[in-house]
Amino acid sequence: MVDHAVTMDGIFHALAHSARREMIDKLAGKERTISELAAPFAMSLAAASKHVRVLESAGLVDRTVVGRQHVCRLVPQPLQQATVWLNYYDRFWTDRLDGLDTFLRSSPDSTEGPA
Numbered sequence: 254m255v256d257h258a259v260t261m262d263g264i265f266h267a268l269a270h271s272a273r274r275e276m277i278d279k280l281a282g283k284e285r286t287i288s289e290l291a292a293p294f295a296m297s298l299a300a301a302s303k304h305v306r307v308l309e310s311a312g313l314v315d316r317t318v319v320g321r322q323h324v325c326r327l328v329p330q331p332l333q334q335a336t337v338w339l340n341y342y343d344r345f346w347t348d349r350l351d352g353l354d355t356f357l358r359s360s361p362d363s364t365e366g367p368a
Contacts, residue, residue, distance in 0.1 A: 260311075263311035265335065267313055272304055273304050275293065276305070280314065280326060286325070287325065288322075290304075305323075308325075311331060312331045313328055314327060
């Protein structure tokens with residue numbers, strides 16, 4: 254059985270860096286090589302490869318070696334796990350804020366001072 258906390262930690266750790274989020278965005282369109290993923294950044298292929306390894310560790314990317322090229326593809330299932338977790342808290346906070354709104358609307362106007 255997969256440890257849910259470790260999986261979620263890895264996903265959010267991988268998504269914490271803007272370069273990795275942009276790589277995920279690029280991979281959502283199609284498979285890309287490490288060179289293609291590194292191109293928009295001022296980073297070496299070695300640095301890009303390290304970012305891809307973090308994404309791989311989180312289960313977000315699958316890498317295949319074709320000749321001398323490393324081809325990466327997005328694995329969307331872990332993102333779905335993160336979305337489910339975030340949606341729970343979105344509902345939680347929406348319900349809480351709706352309750353606060355109802356309370357504030359039903360209480361006497363706080364701008365009125367004593368008569």
